[in-house]
Amino acid sequence: MGWLTMTRLGMAPYETPKAYLDAQLTYERPATGETPFRALRVLKSVYSGSAYYAAVERYDESGARLYVTAIICLVRWNPKAADGHIFGYKDMDEDMGPCEAGCPRSVLELLTSSTHPYALDWRRRCYRLLELTERTIADGDLIRFPEPMQFTDGSRHADFKVRREGRKLTLTLPDGRGRFKISRLLERRFEIIRQPKVARTIFPAA
Known part of the structure; x- marks a missing residue:
């Protein structure tokens, strides 16, 4: 129709x-x-x-x-x-x-x-x-795409770090450089690599 x-x-x-x-x-x-x-x-x-x-x-x-x-x-x-x-x-x-x-x-x-x-x-x-x-992406997670993605500046990247501000997601390179926008991000296939959390060591008072 x-x-x-x-x-x-x-x-x-x-x-x-x-x-x-x-x-x-x-x-x-x-x-x-x-x-x-x-x-x-x-x-x-x-x-x-x-x-x-x-x-x-x-x-x-x-x-x-x-x-x-x-x-x-x-x-x-x-x-x-x-x-x-x-x-x-x-x-x-x-x-x-x-x-x-x-x-x-x-x-x-x-x-x-x-x-x-x-x-x-x-x-x-x-x-x-x-x-x-419906995947849950936490602040600080590393996401990895199956293949590098090309951006308007000519660079190609597959790994990104997630910065979450409320519902807003910002992507940077793993070392924190740059800001990247990927359309329909959550509908794409990628691997979520959880970063190990290091427990803070508390030393008893002398």
Whole structure:
């Protein structure tokens, strides 16, 4: 499916992409003629600014669960768009094997089992990314990339020391020189080398 774009009037009465998409994925359609009953409800959704991930439950006429699957939407949101089309989205389900694999754990853990190969591959990629982004890097840790990275000044480095200031991470060379910025750092593969902590020796008073 391609992109669907709309104005604020087209989004009405919803003010945000998340609210609009939650509403689109929550409905009941009674059985008519040869068309069976269809119903869907959002159990959990997360909107990151460029992507929307939702665990949606399909249920029958009695309200009993049939299954829970993931819906992924790419989102374009520009409230100041010159042409008035402030919102656009492209939706897909996990069985389509989306490239986007940044689904939060809170959504993934609500999904029921699947045998679809594309869905299984997508879930594996999501969990692998979570393993990377949920790593804890402490102040003073040394991180080592599999291969040296090249920077705009022409230098190449594989080892960096981490300086943590709250949530902000600063990278320097192991000897403390320089300041380096690596985009999407926590999504990259690297080894964390913990620095040994030397206990302070306290000498008893004479």
